[in-house]
Amino acid sequence: MEKIFYIKNMVCDRCKQVLRTEFNNASISFSKVDLGEVVVNITSEKELLIFKNIIITNGFEIASNETDLQVEKMKELLQDRITIQTGFDVKISEYIATKLHKEYSVLSKMFSTNVGVTIEKYVIYLKIEKAKELIQMGQLSFSEIAYSLNYKSSSHLAKQFKLLTGFSMTTYKTTKNWNRKTLDKIV
Known part of the structure; x- marks a missing residue:
């Protein structure tokens, strides 16, 4: 199911590229990676945990x-x-x-x-x-x-x-x- 996440600390095009690369490497399907906003297709709890880990390990946060x-x-x-x-x-x-x-x-x-x-x-x-x-x-x-x-x-x-x-x-x-x-x- 596609879900929108709002991401804190994304400030440049490199931030977007880092997340695109990380999502591709983790086989997480996404339709949009923009400054402050990501639309991903998460199909399991495991994918959600991987997604959240990618966000955190790259210095970003999910806006709550x-x-x-x-x-x-x-x-x-x-x-x-x-x-x-x-x-x-x-x-x-x-x-x-x-x-x-x-x-x-x-x-x-x-x-x-x-x-x-x-x-x-x-x-x-x-x-x-x-x-x-x-x-x-x-x-x-x-x-x-x-x-x-x-x-x-x-x-x-x-x-x-x-x-x-x-x-x-x-x-x-x-x-x-x-x-x-x-x-x-x-x-």
Whole structure:
């Protein structure tokens, strides 16, 4: 019988590929593997246990309720906004509320309660990790990085960067100690 599972901590195309490969290797039939959602055809308790083991051993979790699902959708939307660098023309609150068709105040409280930080703080963490990536790539100046992340000035980014990493952007670049976090480990 086909069943939909909502999966936490899926953040990129590699996550989808890992699960597809694992399901194929375990002969688990699936019709969909998307960020945060998997549709599989489970025919026995043994297959269900194998499926759950694949999810857990690869660092994912099965979302157990509607709140978990909503929080994962919010994280995915915010990660897309930062990593793809789109959607900056709209405030975060409007962006999230419009995409999820709920009041921002409800979503914000749900996120803070579940994740332990506000949506705004989470976005800052995402931006700092993206800045680290862009610094490591070495193709943009600090001002260009700040602009690409929708900061009004490079000094604002620099202050947040130092506050969260303990290093200035220049020090981070020159020491080449690339201590970046994966998106699912940001909080």
